Amino acid sequence: MNNTNISESRVKSLIQIAVQTHQSGDKDEAESLDQTEVAEILELAVQQQRDNNLLEAEQLYSQVLEKQPDNPEALYGLGMLAQQMGQPEIAEQWLSAASQVQPDSVKTWFSLGNLHLVQEQFSQAEKAYRQALVLLPNSLPIYNNLGYTLQQQGLFEEAINYYQKALDLKPDFIEAETNLGNALHAQGKLSSNQKIYYAQLNNQLGVTRKKAGDLKNAVTCHKQAIALQTNLLEAHYNLALTLQEQGELEEAIASYQNLLELNPNYGEVYLNLGKIYQQQNNLTEAISAYQQGLKLINPHYAKVFAAIQENKEEISATPLLPQGEVQIGEYYFPLIPPVSETEDKRPFWSVVIPAYQRPDYLLESLVSVLAQWSGIEEMEILVIDDASTPPLYQLVNAIGRGVVRYYRNPQNLRQQGTWNAGVTNSRGLWIHLLHDDDYVLPGFYARLKQSLESCPDSVGAAFTGYENINETGEITFRQQLYGTDKGIVSDLLLYVGVANPLNPPAVVIRRTTYERLGGYHPELTSTLDWELYKRITTFYDWWYEPEILVHYRVHSQSMRTELSLSGDRVASIRRSIEISESYLPADLCAEITAQSRKHYFISCLADTEVPLKAGHLTGAFRTLEEILKIDRSAESLAELFTWLRTDIATPVRDEIAFRLISLPLDN
CATH class of the missing domain: 1.25.40.10 (Tetratricopeptide repeat domain)
Known part of the structure; x- marks a missing residue:
C-alpha cells in the first residue's frame, strides 16, 4: 500500500x-x-x-x-x-x-x-x-x-x-x-x-x-451545460477554468479557444491562457496572450501600449543609493530621502517589483498590476532587476513598454539592497513591494486607496488578507488576521512583535514612514520585512483591509528555501529579535521578546528538517547553533533533546557522536 x-x-x-x-x-x-x-x-x-x-x-x-x-x-x-x-x-x-x-x-x-x-x-x-x-x-x-x-x-x-x-x-x-x-x-x-x-x-x-x-x-x-446550450459562455469559461485547476492544460486551452470563437473579446480568457502558457514555459505565447488580454480589459493600458511600438534597448542602471543613516533605538538603518520637488504630480501608488532570475513568474506578477493600472498620474510601476543573467528587460518591455520603468542593478544587491533601491527611486505616496513570484488579485489597489485616502496621518502602513499558493496555483493557506472588519488596528504589536503574521505582497507602506524610520536593515538576508513591521508598529498605526486581495507563492525555488538550507534564515530571525529589543516599547519589550524567542525556537527547530532532508548537514548544524542563540531556557533545551531523539535527527546525533569520539584525549 x-x-x-x-x-x-x-x-x-x-x-x-x-x-x-x-x-x-x-x-x-x-x-x-x-x-x-x-x-x-x-x-x-x-x-x-x-x-x-x-x-x-x-x-x-x-x-x-x-x-x-x-x-x-x-x-x-x-x-x-x-x-x-x-x-x-x-x-x-x-x-x-x-x-x-x-x-x-x-x-x-x-x-x-x-x-x-x-x-x-x-x-x-x-x-x-x-x-x-x-x-x-x-x-x-x-x-x-x-x-x-x-x-x-x-x-x-x-x-x-x-x-x-x-x-x-x-x-x-x-x-x-x-x-x-x-x-x-x-x-x-x-x-x-x-x-x-x-x-x-x-x-x-x-x-x-x-x-x-x-x-x-x-x-x-x-460539459452537460454546454451539451444543453452550446453558446452558454459562463459554462465554457467555468469548464476551462476547472480543467486548468485540474492540470488538464491542453484540454483547458481547447475550451478557452472554443469560448473565444463565441466571444473574441473576452479579456479574462486571454489572461488565463497566458497563465497556462507560462506554466508550460512557453513565454512567447504567454506574452502574446497577456498583451491581448490586458488591451481588452484595461483601456488605459491599451492606449499607451498602442502609442509606443518601438522596442528600443534602453536598460537603465539603478541609481546609486544615497549615503546616510537613520537611528532607531540602538541601531542604524539606510536613509530613505524625501522625494525631490518637481512640477509633476506625485502618483498615489508606487508599485516596486524586485526581480531576479524568475522570468516565468514575473510575467504573471506584472500582468496582475498592469490590469489595475489607471494611468501614470495614479500609479508608477518599477521593476528592479537584481543583475539577472540574462537581463529581464526584454520580458518586462514586451508587456510593460510605456508603463513600466525598468532598472538593472550593476551588481547583485540581494533582497535588502534591491528593496531599498526600489523604495528610494519611488515617488508615490504609498509604496507596494511585490515579489516577482507573487501577484495581486482584482481590486487590490482600488479598495486600499478608497480607505487610505481618508485615513489619519497616524496610519503608517496597511495590510490585506492573503492566500498562500503553490507552484500550480493551488491555495494552501488563508490569512485574515482580524476577521472581516476593516479599520485601524490597535494591538498589532502583540502579533508582529512575537512573530510575523504579515506578508510583503499584502502590505503597503506610506513613503513618509520610510523617510522617518529608514529602509531595510542591510545585515538581514531574511525577515527584513518583519523587522521593519516591528519598527512601524512601534511608531505608527496600521490599517486593515480584510478582503483576500493577494496570492503569495510558496515553492521550492523561493528565497526562503535557499536561506533555510544554509541556516541564514534562522540567523536573520535571531538578529531581528536582537535589533527590535532596542526600540520596542519599554512596558512591552521584555514580554514580547521572550515570547518571540520561545516561538522561534520551536518553529526554527522544525526548520532544521529542511537542510537535513536535502543532505545539507552543515546547514543543519548552523541552524541548531543559531537556535541556541535565540533561546537557551531549560524548557527550550528540553524541546531540543526531545527532537534529537526523533528519526529525522539521526544524522545530527551521529555527527555529534563522531565529533565527541574524535576529540583528543588529555594526557
Whole structure:
C-alpha cells in the first residue's frame, strides 16, 4: 500500500479478525477495555482525519482495532481514510467489514455506494444504496445517488422516479433537479426553453462542486451545460477554468479557444491562457496572450501600449543609493530621502517589483498590476532587476513598454539592497513591494486607496488578507488576521512583535514612514520585512483591509528555501529579535521578546528538517547553533533533546557522536 503505515497483508489480517470476532461473539477483551478510552481515541482519530493528518488518524484507528477487533467506527474510519488516500480496493475491504459487523449502519452502506459510484461500478453501487434506503427511507441524498446510479445504467424511468421523490421532499434540491433534467434530456423530452434552464442549473451546480473541491463532477456538470446550450459562455469559461485547476492544460486551452470563437473579446480568457502558457514555459505565447488580454480589459493600458511600438534597448542602471543613516533605538538603518520637488504630480501608488532570475513568474506578477493600472498620474510601476543573467528587460518591455520603468542593478544587491533601491527611486505616496513570484488579485489597489485616502496621518502602513499558493496555483493557506472588519488596528504589536503574521505582497507602506524610520536593515538576508513591521508598529498605526486581495507563492525555488538550507534564515530571525529589543516599547519589550524567542525556537527547530532532508548537514548544524542563540531556557533545551531523539535527527546525533569520539584525549 502507498501512503500508509499498515501493509496490505496486515489490513486483511485485521479485517479477518474483526469479522471472526463479531461472528464468534467473543467480546471479553472488548468489554474489558475502558470504553471511555476507546471513545477518546476514536474522537482524536476523527479530528486527525478532519485535519488531514491521515497517517496519525490511521494509527489511532488501528490502536482501537488491536483492542476491539470488531469496532465498527474504527473499521468505518479506516475505510474512509483509504478512500482519501486513493486506495479504493482497501477502502472497500474496510467498509465491507464494517457493514458485516454493523449491518444496520446507514452511513456505511451509503459510503459503500459512493465508493462504487466513483469507480463507475454502478450495479454494486445500486445494491449498497438500496440497502441504505431500506434502513433510512425518504433520504434525499440516497434518493438522488440511487437515481443517478440507475440513470448511468440506462434505467431512466426508475431514475426519474427517485429524483421526483427527492424533489417532493425538497423542491429546491439542485442536485436532484439537475439530474432530473439530464435524464429527461437523454430521452429527448426537453423543450428549447427547458434546455436553457437546465443548462444554467448544470453550470450552477458545477460552480458549487468546484468550490467543494469536487473538480471531476464540476467538469461533468459544465460539459452537460454546454451539451444543453452550446453558446452558454459562463459554462465554457467555468469548464476551462476547472480543467486548468485540474492540470488538464491542453484540454483547458481547447475550451478557452472554443469560448473565444463565441466571444473574441473576452479579456479574462486571454489572461488565463497566458497563465497556462507560462506554466508550460512557453513565454512567447504567454506574452502574446497577456498583451491581448490586458488591451481588452484595461483601456488605459491599451492606449499607451498602442502609442509606443518601438522596442528600443534602453536598460537603465539603478541609481546609486544615497549615503546616510537613520537611528532607531540602538541601531542604524539606510536613509530613505524625501522625494525631490518637481512640477509633476506625485502618483498615489508606487508599485516596486524586485526581480531576479524568475522570468516565468514575473510575467504573471506584472500582468496582475498592469490590469489595475489607471494611468501614470495614479500609479508608477518599477521593476528592479537584481543583475539577472540574462537581463529581464526584454520580458518586462514586451508587456510593460510605456508603463513600466525598468532598472538593472550593476551588481547583485540581494533582497535588502534591491528593496531599498526600489523604495528610494519611488515617488508615490504609498509604496507596494511585490515579489516577482507573487501577484495581486482584482481590486487590490482600488479598495486600499478608497480607505487610505481618508485615513489619519497616524496610519503608517496597511495590510490585506492573503492566500498562500503553490507552484500550480493551488491555495494552501488563508490569512485574515482580524476577521472581516476593516479599520485601524490597535494591538498589532502583540502579533508582529512575537512573530510575523504579515506578508510583503499584502502590505503597503506610506513613503513618509520610510523617510522617518529608514529602509531595510542591510545585515538581514531574511525577515527584513518583519523587522521593519516591528519598527512601524512601534511608531505608527496600521490599517486593515480584510478582503483576500493577494496570492503569495510558496515553492521550492523561493528565497526562503535557499536561506533555510544554509541556516541564514534562522540567523536573520535571531538578529531581528536582537535589533527590535532596542526600540520596542519599554512596558512591552521584555514580554514580547521572550515570547518571540520561545516561538522561534520551536518553529526554527522544525526548520532544521529542511537542510537535513536535502543532505545539507552543515546547514543543519548552523541552524541548531543559531537556535541556541535565540533561546537557551531549560524548557527550550528540553524541546531540543526531545527532537534529537526523533528519526529525522539521526544524522545530527551521529555527527555529534563522531565529533565527541574524535576529540583528543588529555594526557
